[in-house]
Amino acid sequence: xxxxxxxxxxxxxxxxxxxxxxxxxxxxxxxxxxxxxxxxxxxxxxxxxxxxxxxxxxxxxxxxxxxxxxxxxxxxxxxxxxxxxxxxxxxxxxxxxxxxxxxxxxxxxxxxxxxxxxxxxxxxxxxxxxxxxxxxxxxxxxxxxxxxxxxxxxxxxxxxxxxxxxxxxxxxxxxxxxxxxxxxxxxxxxxxxxxxxxxxxxxxxxxxxxxxxxxxxxxxxxxxxxxxxxxxxxxxxxxxxxxxxxxxxxxxxxxxxxxxxxxxxxxxxxxxxxxxxxxxxxxxxxxxxxxxxxxxxxxxxxxxxxxxxxxxxxxxxxxxxxxxxxxxxxxxxxxxxxxxxxxxxxxxxxxxxxxxxxxxxxxxxxxxxxxxxxxxxxxxxxxxxxxxxxxxxxxxxxxxxxxxxxxxxxxxxxxxxxxxxxxxxxxxxxxxxxxxxxxxxxxxxxxxxxxxxxxxxxxxxxxxxxxxxxxxxxxxxxxxxxxxxxxxxxxxxxxxxxxxxxxxxxxxxxxxxxxxxxxxxxxxxxxxxxxxxxxxxxxxxxxxxxxxxxxxxxxxxxxxxxxxxxxxxxxxxxxxxxxxxxxxxxxxxxxxxxxxxxxxxxxxxxxxxxxxxxxxxxxxxxxxxxxxxxxxxxxxxxxxxxxxxxxx
Amino acid sequence: xxxxxxxxxxxxxxxxxxxxxxxxxxxxxxxxxxxxxxxxxxxxxxxxxxxxxxxxxxxxxxxxxxxxxxxxxxxxxxxxxxxxxxxxxxxxxxxxxxxxxxxxxxxxxxxxxxxxxxxxxxxxxxxxxxxxxxxxxxxxxxxxxxxxxxxxxxxxxxxxxxxxxxxxxxxxxxxxxxxxxxxxxxxxxxxxxxxxxxxxxxxxxxxxxxxxxxxxxxxxxxxxxxxxxxxxxxxxxxxxxxxxxxxxxxxxxxxxxxxxxxxx
Numbered sequence: 073x074x075x076x077x078x079x080x081x082x083x084x085x086x087x088x089x090x091x092x093x094x095x096x097x098x099x100x101x102x103x104x105x106x107x108x109x110x111x112x113x114x115x116x117x118x119x120x121x122x123x124x125x126x127x128x129x130x131x132x133x134x135x136x137x138x139x140x141x142x143x144x145x146x147x148x149x150x151x152x153x154x155x156x157x158x159x160x161x162x163x164x165x166x167x168x169x170x171x172x173x174x175x176x177x178x179x180x181x182x183x184x185x186x187x188x189x190x191x192x193x194x195x196x197x198x199x200x201x202x203x204x205x206x207x208x209x210x211x212x213x214x215x216x217x218x219x220x221x222x223x224x225x226x227x228x229x230x231x232x233x234x235x236x237x238x239x240x241x242x243x244x245x246x247x248x249x250x251x252x253x254x255x256x257x258x259x260x261x262x263x264x265x266x267x268x269x270x271x272x273x274x275x276x277x278x279x280x281x282x283x284x285x286x287x288x289x290x291x292x293x294x295x296x297x298x299x300x301x302x303x304x305x306x307x308x309x310x311x312x313x314x315x316x317x318x319x320x321x322x323x324x325x326x327x328x329x330x331x332x333x334x335x336x337x338x339x340x341x342x343x344x345x346x347x348x349x350x351x352x353x354x355x356x357x358x359x360x361x362x363x364x365x366x367x368x369x370x371x372x373x374x375x376x377x378x379x380x381x382x383x384x385x386x387x388x389x390x391x392x393x394x395x396x397x398x399x400x401x402x403x404x405x406x407x408x409x410x411x412x413x414x415x416x417x418x419x420x421x422x423x424x425x426x427x428x429x430x431x432x433x434x435x436x437x438x439x440x441x442x443x444x445x446x447x448x449x450x451x452x453x454x455x456x457x458x459x460x461x462x463x464x465x466x467x468x469x470x471x472x473x474x475x476x477x478x479x480x481x482x483x484x485x486x487x488x489x490x491x492x493x494x495x496x497x498x499x500x501x502x503x504x505x506x507x508x509x510x511x512x513x514x515x516x517x518x519x520x521x522x523x524x525x526x527x528x529x530x531x532x533x534x535x536x537x538x539x540x541x542x543x544x545x546x547x548x549x550x551x552x553x554x555x556x557x558x559x560x561x562x563x564x565x566x567x568x569x570x571x572x573x574x575x576x577x578x579x580x581x582x583x584x585x586x587x588x589x590x591x592x593x594x595x596x597x598x599x600x601x602x603x604x605x606x607x608x609x610x611x612x613x614x615x616x617x618x619x620x621x622x623x624x625x626x627x628x629x630x631x632x633x634x635x636x637x638x639x640x641x642x643x644x645x646x647x648x649x650x651x652x653x654x655x656x657x658x659x660x661x662x663x664x665x666x667x668x669x670x671x672x673x674x675x676x677x678x679x680x681x682x683x684x685x686x687x688x689x690x691x692x693x694x695x696x697x698x699x700x701x702x703x704x705x706x707x708x709x710x711x712x713x714x715x716x717x718x719x720x
Numbered sequence: 721x722x723x724x725x726x727x728x729x730x731x732x733x734x735x736x737x738x739x740x741x742x743x744x745x746x747x748x749x750x751x752x753x754x755x756x757x758x759x760x761x762x763x764x765x766x767x768x769x770x771x772x773x774x775x776x777x778x779x780x781x782x783x784x785x786x787x788x789x790x791x792x793x794x795x796x797x798x799x800x801x802x803x804x805x806x807x808x809x810x811x812x813x814x815x816x817x818x819x820x821x822x823x824x825x826x827x828x829x830x831x832x833x834x835x836x837x838x839x840x841x842x843x844x845x846x847x848x849x850x851x852x853x854x855x856x857x858x859x860x861x862x863x864x865x866x867x868x869x870x871x872x873x874x875x876x877x878x879x880x881x882x883x884x885x886x887x888x889x890x891x892x893x894x895x896x897x898x899x900x901x902x903x904x905x906x907x908x909x910x911x912x913x914x915x916x917x918x919x920x921x922x923x924x925x926x927x928x929x930x931x932x933x934x935x936x937x938x939x940x941x942x943x944x945x946x947x948x949x950x951x952x953x954x955x956x957x958x959x960x961x962x963x964x965x966x967x968x969x970x971x972x973x974x975x976x977x978x979x980x981x982x983x984x
Contacts, residue, residue, distance in 0.1 A: 418970060418974075479963070513957065516935075517928070517931075517932055517935055518932075519925065519928065519929060519932070520925065520928075535924065537928055567914070567918060569918070595833070595917075595924070597832040597835070597836075598833045598917050599917065
């Protein structure tokens with residue numbers, strides 16, 4: 073439209089620097105040939121009056137519409153803003169793809185502007201469209217299942233088709249009108265297109281009222297005419313503005329239309345609208361969780377973890393509530409650190425942080441939900457892992473660990489309870505509450521009050537503060553033993569001294585030659601063993617694991633952290649690479665009933681203990697009564713029995 | 721004016737209750753400075769407590785010394801009443817340092833766990849110029865063998881008296897016997913009991929935590945922005961490697977995903 077040569081000229085008062093635009097024939101290069109393209113939106117305001125100055129009576133509509141790229145003259149799509157495009161299907165993409173970015177598409181199988189369902193049944197000629205126009209379908213019009221966006225998208229594609237056939241004059245009229253009139257016209261078109269759609273759906277799937285048809289733009293007879301438009305300025309001048317636009321949208325598609333009128337009509341069937349269950353409806357949070365403590369799946373110093381379900385997607389999540397009680401300095405910096413760390417991590421074997429949510433003054437970290445953890449699984453009353461399963465779990469553990477260490481992250485709280493297992497046997501590290509980035513290239517001082525004490529390496533127990541990934545390797549080795557034997561290898565009483573004794577009792581006392589730097593450690597003198605103990609590792613574990621696995625464990629349980637293998641080294645070990653059986657994913661978990669976490673197994677144990685206690689108490693009561701009956705006679709005898717009873 | 725006896729009692733109690741926190745050390749230091757007129761008395765108090773208490777407490781008193789010196793120095797710098805008196809503590813500490821070291825890390829093996837404490841504190845005192853580097857070097861030599869001291873009843877034990885003699889005169893002598901202690905046969909006579917060990921561990925962690933509070937700081941020598949030590953450090957040390965590549969790749973994948981989402 074700019075290139076309408078005759079009207080242009082310096083005489084129009086263009087600023088000199090713009091004069092080239094006015095020159096006939098030039099515009100193809102300087103401008104995109106399509107009039108209302110988005111580019112125009114970016115023009116400085118002083119350009120907008122140009123069209124008005126054009127003395128072209130034949131194209132009044134052009135003048136009006138030019139500065140408004142989103143509304144096409146004649147076509148007059150009834151859509152508003154960026155609402156429609158995602159439903160528009162391929163027809164609209166060429167012309168207004170840029171709008172698609174602005175709007176979010178509900179996850180109904182349509183991503184962006186792509187139709188997911190390919191043409192279902194109907195190959196429909198474009199001729200059917202005008203037919204449909206005459207044949208409105210009332211049933212469809214008040215179809216409650218059709219979202220409005222759908223309708224509009226449909227309408228638009230229809231309209232493009234309609235315009236050329238139906239009413240050239242009408243277009244002109246609409247174009248000429250002022251804004252209000254245009255709106256009116258749009259409404260009218262809406263109606264028309266409704267009917268078209270109705271017709272189409274009736275034709276194609278009479279029983280299926282949900283179907284909405286989007287006709288390919290190719291169906292329009294205009295296409296053929298329009299296509300050459302950009303090539304020749306002459307054509308452009310002669311073609312009315314509106315068609316010009318359509319022509320532009322066609323440009324990209326032009327090669328695809330087959331010469332025949334037969335078209336694949338892509339149909340979209342709406343899914344039945346999901347209905348929320350009563351519980352979900354009543355849920356105040358988007359993550360539904362059972363009331364009270366029923367939804368708790370874990371708890372610790374950090375706070376509590378709840379199991380939740382997203383009410384719309386039905387995805388399971390674990391909600392970790394960040395404890396704010398007793399925080400004097402506001403949001404705990406440890407939580408910030410954990411969030412930051414997790415956001416930077418992206419690996420199959422590391423639990424994914426989906427979002428952080430603030431709800432009713434509580435802050436939650438939202439994780440993907442995994443049904444089991446390693447402790448729960450290993451303590452499962454009936455389910456047992458095969459050696460191949462164990463190897464697969466071990467492999468995943470070291471793959472995750474290798475990733476963490478490569479990314480410069482020390483987990484610092486690896487233990488069976490912090491390792492989650494999905495229903496498909498995927499292992500993931502969780503709980504990064506103690507994790508931190510570490511300097512790979514130089515030694516730095518970190519706190520040694522880390523890692524649950526059973527899994528804590530000897531150098532940490534002896535006061536090392538300049539440690540590295542080897543501390544995680546030690547913990548992982550402890551976990552590996554648990555995977556193999558279902559028992560913790562160093563179950564101490566919670567104190568450093570006892571913990572070291574447990575280690576010495578299995579691995580023997582460390583010698584200066586094994587670990588030259590041992591005497592440099594801060595608490596070496598405080599905690600050094602009092603006498604030499606030989607290693608009993610081989611007799612304790614040599615028989616319980618395969619030979620390569622034993623060899624691997626031995627390598628990881630070296631006292632000197634510098635001699636322990638890295639996670640990458642571990643993955644290269646013959647246990648993983650050569651020894652049979654090959655790792656095998658624990659698909660069987662799928663059939664396992666319920667969720668098995670440390671939390672549940674603890675509760676189970678507590679319950680059991682309680683029952684035992686109760687049983688013992690009752691037993692005692694019975695014997696007490698018996699004794700009372702017996703004791704009515706002798707005094708000293710009573711005393712003897714009483715003392716004897718105390719330890720029981 | 722407080723009763724000298726009472727001052728002595730109070731100070732003794734303060735020393736006895738020293739722990740890893742800064743506040744406990746500062747409290748004792750301020751008390752000592754406040755009663756600087758009894759400096760001699762209070763200093764002997766320190767020595768006395770060092771020789772009487774358990775090893776944990778001796779370590780705590782050792783860590784207290786730098787705090788005392790700092791407070792004293794600060795006070796004399798600030799001037800005012802009794803400004804000079806504060807320096808007395810520093811001088812006395814310097815004079816008796818060998819005796820102090822011997823008390824904190826005795827060479828009978830019982831103080832083996834304290835040797836690292838002594839080293840650390842000595843380094844600190846030297847760093848702040850409360851002690852001559854030469855003195856520190858000699859003291860280091862002196863305590864050298866003591867941390868390997870499985871040496872409870874090793875021959876060197878009886879010579880302990882000679883140390884204190886020398887220390888009393890403020891003459892620093894290196895001990896000729898430290899090298900003789902190679903026989904790794906015995907264990908310390910009295911090990912700290914379990915509770916004390918755990919207490920010590922906690923206190924060391926607390927001290928370490930405080931020490932780390934300043935670890936990130938990079939001393940900036942010049943005020944000119946042209947010489948940015950922090951920047952230089954990053955420039956020289958922060959060369960990229962395959963980890964950075966990995967990170968960059970992940971970020972670009974992320975970005976790609978985002979773009980894909982936007983384009984569709």
